[in-house]
Amino acid sequence: MTPLLRVAKKEKTESNKLQKRLRRLVGEAIADYNMIEDGDKVMVCLSGGKDSYGMLDILMSLQRSAPVKFDLVAVNLDQKQPGFPEHVLPEYLGKLGIEYYILEKDTYSIVKSVIPEGKTTCGLCSRLRRGTLYGFAEQIGATKIALGHHRDDIMETLFLNMFFGGSLKAMPPKLLSDDKQNIVIRPLAYCEEQDLADYAAQKGFPIIPCNLCGSQENLQRQAIKEMLRDWQKKFPGRIESIFSAIKNVAPSQLADTNLFDFANLKIERDDNLNIPAINLC
Numbered sequence: 001m002t003p004l005l006r007v008a009k010k011e012k013t014e015s016n017k018l019q020k021r022l023r024r025l026v027g028e029a030i031a032d033y034n035m036i037e038d039g040d041k042v043m044v045c046l047s048g049g050k051d052s053y054g055m056l057d058i059l060m061s062l063q064r065s066a067p068v069k070f071d072l073v074a075v076n077l078d079q080k081q082p083g084f085p086e087h088v089l090p091e092y093l094g095k096l097g098i099e100y101y102i103l104e105k106d107t108y109s110i111v112k113s114v115i116p117e118g119k120t121t122c123g124l125c126s127r128l129r130r131g132t133l134y135g136f137a138e139q140i141g142a143t144k145i146a147l148g149h150h151r152d153d154i155m156e157t158l159f160l161n162m163f164f165g166g167s168l169k170a171m172p173p174k175l176l177s178d179d180k181q182n183i184v185i186r187p188l189a190y191c192e193e194q195d196l197a198d199y200a201a202q203k204g205f206p207i208i209p210c211n212l213c214g215s216q217e218n219l220q221r222q223a224i225k226e227m228l229r230d231w232q233k234k235f236p237g238r239i240e241s242i243f244s245a246i247k248n249v250a251p252s253q254l255a256d257t258n259l260f261d262f263a264n265l266k267i268e269r270d271d272n273l274n275i276p277a278i279n280l281c
Helices: 002-032 050-063 088-096 107-114 120-141 150-165 193-203 220-234 238-246
Strands: 041-046 069-076 100-104 144-146 174-176 184-186
Touching: 002 050, 002 193, 041 050, 041 120, 050 069, 050 193, 069 088, 069 120, 069 150, 069 220, 088 100, 100 120, 120 144, 150 193, 150 238
Parallel strands: 041 069, 041 144, 069 100, 144 184
Antiparallel strands: 174 184
16 A cells, blocks of 8 residues: 555544544434434524534434434524625535525624724624524524534633633533523534534535634633643643533532522431440540
8 A cells, every 4th residue: 555545544534533523422412412302493503614514514414314303404694794705605505405594684783883993792793693593593493593612612601701700601502592482502512623623624614714703812712712722731631521510510519599508508417316425535
C-alpha cells in the first residue's frame, strides 16, 4: 500500500469514528431526555453555522434507523444582516430533499438601533430570534424545536450565569417554553464543539459566518471559553466532570430555599436508643 493510500485509509477510518461517535452521543441525549417521540414533527433551526448543519445531518441519519417515526423540517431565519448570502441555504437544503422554510424578519436593524455600538448584541438578538421561531413552530404544527447548542455552549452558559448573573443554571437538554406552547430540545448536548468543527470540515458544509454577534471579540462568553479551554489543557477530563455535575445535583447541599426546605429540618432520633458512655480517663 502506497503512503498516500495509507493516509487516505487512516483519514477515512477517523472520519467514520467521528461520525459514529456523534451519532451515538446524539442518540444517547435523545434517549436520556425523551427528546423525540413517535409521530413528532421536529423543527430543526439552521443558522448556517457548523453546529446546526451537523445537527441536521445527524438527525437525518438517525431518522433512517430510529425505532420511532418522526418528521424533520429545516427552518432558517434570515435576519437581514448585510452581506448575508441568501442563496446558500436554499441550494443546500434543496439538494437534501428535505422540507424547509426560510423566514425573513429584519431583526438586525432592530438590534443595531437598540444596542449601543460596542455593546453585546446577543441577548436581544436571541430573544427576537426565539420569538419568531416559536411562533412559526406553532404555525406549522411542529411538536419539538431543535437547537444546535452543544456541550461547550452549555458549560459556558453555566459559568456565565455564575460569574455575571449570580445564578446556578445552564441550558437544559430539553425545555418547556415559559408559555408552555413549545418544547425545545438540544440533541447535541453531549457533543464537543471540536468534534462538530471537525465533522463540518469533513462534510464540507457551506458555513455562513455571523457578522452580528459572532463578530464580537470582547464577549464575556469568549473569556469563559478560553478559561475552560485552559482548564482542559491543564487538567484533562475537567469539562467532563463539570458536565456530569449538572446532571447530578444535590439540592440539600446548596442554599436555594425554593429547592430545599431548610427551614423545617427536624431531628429524627430513636428515643429507645441507649448508647452507654465509656469513661476513657
